[in-house]
Amino acid sequence: MTGTRGLGARWRRRRPLRTRLALATSVAVAVVALGVCAAAFVIIRHQMTRQLDLSLAQTATQTAQRTHNWGPTAGDASCQFPATPCIQIVPADPAKDPRGGYRTLPVDAGTRAVADGRSPAYYRELTVAGRPVRMYTSRLPHRDEALQVALRSDTVERGVGQAARALSAVGAAGVLVAAGLGYWVSRTGLAPVARLTATAERIAATRDARHRIELPPGPPAREDEITRLAASFNTMLGELEQSVTAQRRLVADASHELRTPLTALRTNAELLARGDRLTEAQRDRASAALGRQLREVTTLVNDLIELARDEEPQPLVEQVRPAALLAHVVTTAREHWPEIAFTVSVAPGAAEVTRPGVPARLSRLLSNLLDNAAKFSPPGGPVEAALDAGPDALDLTVRDHGPGIAPGDLPHVFDRFYRAKAARALPGSGLGLAMARQIAHAHGAELTAEQAPGGGALFRLRMPTRRP
Structure with missing residues (x-):
């Protein structure tokens, strides 16, 4: 399990965000499309089978209403024709069966149980003469006999197969459309992020905070989260540019202001270094000037330190x-x-x-x-x-x-x-x-x-x- 998570994490690190978003969007849309197709297939198969069952039940009802002679009927056949039902009547007692053991449709203990009322009516899938058939077995009213009605189900199977092929084509097209939509969504939705990344990389390479991200036109009320992020990034770049400009100006101004007193300090220090060549009055003036300039430089440096503080402790x-x-x-x-x-x-x-x-x-x-x-x-x-x-x-x-x-x-x-x-x-x-x-x-x-x-x-x- 840990290895699987590690592989997933490495895959996410190696794939760019645009690829991951495109894949995630494509998979989500594809899963929905395939789910809809699968649900449609199940519904179509259920409805077609249900229509066949209704047709069998209706045929059984009509046959029970119009049959007065419980012997062989004109509906008996070998299920060779798709639209012709196979009909046979089975008594509950095998000894009373006029047709003996020869039957077009199979008769078993379940059929006898329906005939004598011990079991309810039921549907069954079987094969007759090499053809798929769906059979409905019910009890004739007030008689200990079962009525079996069968119709060929290969037409239903062909319809279900055609629906499956059509839905498969629709699902494949949906997957392709999902891939295209995922690519379009990732490309369109992450365009501001791509511009933000490019601007950040350009600033890192050139150390120039004057670059800005181009924002899409439109009123601020319609801005999305990505656009607001880009606008905030531009604001941050503006603050950074002002900070860098102020820092450079402060360094330049401080260098300019310190140059004159430092030059005077060096001159007076060099002058005092040759104190044996100066009179006492000259040494006093040089010492006084040196002390005054030291105080000025100290004050200036302290002021610069105070200005470098952004907030109060x-x-x-x-x-x-x-x-x-x-x-x-x-x-x-x-x-x-x-x-x-x-x-x-x-x-x-x-x-x-x-x-x-x-x-x-x-x-x-x-x-x-x-x-x-x-x-x-x-x-x-x-x-x-x-x-x-x-x-x-x-x-x-x-x-x-x-x-x-x-x-x-x-x-x-x-x-x-x-x-x-x-x-x-x-x-x-x-x-x-x-x-x-x-x-x-x-x-x-x-x-x-x-x-x-x-x-x-x-x-x-x-x-x-x-x-x-």
């Missing part, structure tokens, strides 16, 4: 109060930017609201927004942070009174390493806002940027407080 998720988190981050920002006036406004309904999140990551998001606002604010200018509670979300806004965001820069403010013309002279790597949006998305929040009424930039963070 679940063990660190806890219930946090955004209002308390905002107050803490504003206090820290005042220490870093003493020349900026930070103001905080918390609506009464938002002070005690909690939501799940990673406190350190949310603090990083808020500090990035406040640092960005402080960077673009004029000395002594205010940075306004406000927290308001809606029916199902918290709205946090951070506004500065700086030059604002140019319309051409607005779609790119959250891109990695993107720096507007007004920000290229300011410190930073261009990763703060990109990191802020990524943290917001990881927490199910939405971060947007817009021009503030009256000038400056306005960043809006919407954090849902209810699970969808």
Whole structure:
């Protein structure tokens, strides 16, 4: 049994899906066709035999009604003619049999039993004069005699044979049609799968995720499971293409951003290596520059590591109060930017609201927004942070009174390493806002940027407080 299952498994592995589907469909249709033909043959044979039996019974009834002389009748014959019945009357007592032992149809104990009423009427297949005959034996009413009526059955056998040959031809044609239908069904039904396989193999060979599977035309409501699978595969390819493109852009941007500080690091390191040729003031300046550049590279690398994280670690998720988190981050920002006036406004309904999140990551998001606002604010200018509670979300806004965001820069403010013309002279790597949006998305929040009424930039963070 195990060997049989092993052979079946090996056969399935060696045969392609299209062949297996075609064979399965063909076998199923062929079995149905052959089953219908077999059932039709049985029904035809039964009906033809039944018609012969009815004819025998009818002949026996008519003979019993019109026969008054229970001797030999004109119906007696040797069953030589197909449509002529053989008729004979047999008494229950052999001693009263006028014909003695000579009979056209065979007489046995069963015939005598029917004659004296001990057995019911019956049908029997036999051969008379070398010809197949079906005989009906019944008891004559109110007489101890049996009436035997026989008709040749070779016509029925010929009809059954003709029906068998016709149904065999129909069954063979059905098997051929089943094979054709199986091939057509497998070819048509698996066409999207074949295209999906070809696309996957082409992507694996070329490593190019821009390929797509061609979908059949038609409204989405009429799509079948295979078409939906192909559409899902195309969606997955689109996501893969975006991921690969973003990864390549991140590597290219990171390489470009790291090239300048690494070159400066190498220059200052080489300069300090020849410290005996420098004055003490030159060594101090080189050491200070080296330390500053190391901090910049460290910050940049840490930011890149943070950006490489797709989701928040679940063990660190806890219930946090955004209002308390905002107050803490504003206090820290005042220490870093003493020349900026930070103001905080918390609506009464938002002070005690909690939501799940990673406190350190949310603090990083808020500090990035406040640092960005402080960077673009004029000395002594205010940075306004406000927290308001809606029916199902918290709205946090951070506004500065700086030059604002140019319309051409607005779609790119959250891109990695993107720096507007007004920000290229300011410190930073261009990763703060990109990191802020990524943290917001990881927490199910939405971060947007817009021009503030009256000038400056306005960043809006919407954090849902209810699970969808």
